[in-house]
Amino acid sequence: MHIVANLQLFQSVNQAEKQAENLPAALAVNAEGAPAYALSPRHQLAQYAATGCLNSTFYASAEAQLATVLELCKAIDPRFIAQTAVYCRERGHMKDMPALLVAVLAGQGTQQLAPAFARVIDNGKMLRNFVQILRSGAVGRKSLGTRPKKLVQAWLNNASEQVLLAASVGNAPSLADVVKMVHPKPQEAWRAAFFAWLIGKEYHTADLPPALNAFERYKVDPSLPVPPVPFQMLTALPLSAEQWAQIARQGGWQMLRMNLNTFARHGVFGIDGMAELIADKLRDPQAIARAKVFPYQLMSACMAAGDSVPAIVKAALEQALEISLLNVPQVAGKVVVCPDVSGSMSSPVSGYRGSATSSMRCIDVAALVAAAMLRKNPSTVVLPFEQNVVECELDAENSVMENAAKLAAIGGGGTNCSAPLARMNWKNIPADLVIFVSDNESWVDGKRGGATATMHQWQKFKRHNPQARMVCIDIAPHATTQACEREDILNIGGFSDEVFKMIALFACGQLDPAHWVGEIEAIDVRLV
Template structure:
């Protein structure tokens, strides 16, 4: 029988692969495959400027990657990012790329991804911009846009009618849909300012026209943006809050405060109950960070009962966070580059939630479900931060996010654990992976080197690197025991649980995307 210890030692002493790529800091890293890069950009990029790249640079990179990746994977990535990552601009861009390529996958991808009016307008805007090589829709895209317009419900069309560049009226004028329903023909005529038969208007739109003539009537159930030009009192705004969708209520808590809604008896409690309702949260497909954003943005005039409801809603939105068997270590990056907005710089519309807030949120959420987990925040070294698993996720996330600053050394947590001979089964990084403090001139990255040392003590351990920014490199190359994943939706938690249980195929996250059947559900 061969000497197991001898051959084990020889295997461990084999040199690690050299890091031949460069990250945004110009230091050694491992390049992800083109398919993995596309998935990473699609799951994290919002086509806005980030700490390291402009929106134009991101767009150019995605378009180049689409040339190197087969159309079927482009379609699968679009579906994944829309249905499981809840992204908007990037899935629309990928569908537009498929349209520009004339790919067979375009039609089924369109039907899965372009599932509301906002997505329809995004798609049309991208197509007409020339970004994918043409400035017209073309016959196939035009027919699909017409089909969407001719099958959408009245509420879907009303929701789509809010917004510009292009407006829904612009889209209708562009594709000339030929409706078979009298109500739809009247709706389109009303939309583009042509004569219509009032009796043919659909019910909600007819009620809106009646309300404009007589505000004493009941407020119609239309998007509130259609009402803001009208003279509205506190009771009117209260009715808008009652009728509004879950996301609309979340996004307008300060608006309701300005218009006196919370002074009306019972309204704070009604809105709070709506916000914490589990079924409404699930239906709204809310990101945990969106609830954090609402909590952070709530002004002093938003009642405490509503703030408390947002915290409860956050806890509910994190139900998919797994409880992992064994010892878990979570390493949130709190370096300076993590201070940039998680969805990029968008002028006055820039999110107040930073990458560091999301990293802290993931760490705090994992600690909630895994109370024995060790949390090692890092910048150029590991930073001490006292956390309590019994505190709320928001409290622990706030403590972590308050650290901030310093350079990035992704190897620091592993170095710390190796120096203390720590044992663990799963190590989770939440970072932008732009390590530079620990850069080496040649050979493997310091992170992979320290992971290899860690594995000698913990041979069954697994490493997860969650990247919440659009990048093409990693500090720990993909292999059987290392998962690189991008994004910040709850799907990330599901994939971590599957990886920890050894249930992913050899392609890990990319394999999950490639397994999507884009024709299903069309």
């Protein structure tokens, strides 16, 4: 009997072996000293910048991150620095990092400074961050300089009363410090009176703008209605629980979400009906839609709510989280999510910031992505991993918080990014899209020479799933990855709700080979 070889089969096997031989060698090392791929300087800047994280993380100190970003900026053209700053502010809603990048442009004296400043410095907090960074000497100077000074003056002379009032809250530097520094020359009487009030000079009470005038009258007569000023301006006053309740009634959706613990401390929830009123506002679908809120913000709020916040309010936050899933795009095809549950993932997602450290950990973000994708795509397979794949039963019908809690409770062990792909190859699990959520510090599967184990396993997976794509979300800022850039691989640094949109675009082939860097490069930073 003659055995006829399946030429097509052997040809495909030989082709796969040839492709494996052609995989690029991992010539860099990650923070664990294991083989990894170095990202391009532009992609590295995007990775660091999009985390918005200038605080100590599991693997890097704040000083090391700052030094890396400043060094990267030396090798990158100012236009891309400006585009990255705008991207991080407008789409990632970051604060410190975009202000730093605009300060870098100020230090370089480039023409991109003005348009970047106009887009990034969009509130008083951002203005104060910008001034603080410039004066610190971090970007090579300790004075504002002529052009930055004019930009700050113009901002002060054009901001509305409400924007200026919000900007007056905070220190290091305070808005008063900034005004004394740049000496704005206001054209309107109300603005001149506002600046005089701010820095402690004489002013005509009649010239004060309406909200500030009401605030000054309220300080004299607390029986008057609570003025429409930032509630932080009222905290030094002896407010009653009922007055705090009035502040809560006047507050917008985002303000309520961010200050639940403050209201609890001041007795608001002890007033009949206030817990129910705030809960109703938080779970109002129309208010959620107007606020354009995504799951990440709401999960952060759920985790930050203290024990003194009533159960009905916490339940409303969870309901709002479920409603916000409508904003998460659905992905066509079979999806596999691989959340990293190793020990390093227990660090805060925005780094260690002392008393201001976020309660949201890297592992919580990984769990959120898995739970959100499971809700939008019920057939999603979730493969949590550390040294190996960890068994964890999730139910698409459960709430996001329930599923996220199950995953987050696994935590521990070393990191092996190739483990889920090895499991998929072993079990012959198909997929159109594979999503990794990790800090990319894989070391259990590290070996010297050649490609990473992740790339070998991905190449093997592609033999049977030739159209598959892979997204690697690196939650912490790093300059390396376990999967090199290709048309079928997207590396994303940091996390915000914008990531859900990018995953959907990449999955349906609407991101070009430049991927994430291409998204940043598409931003127009010219002055209009």
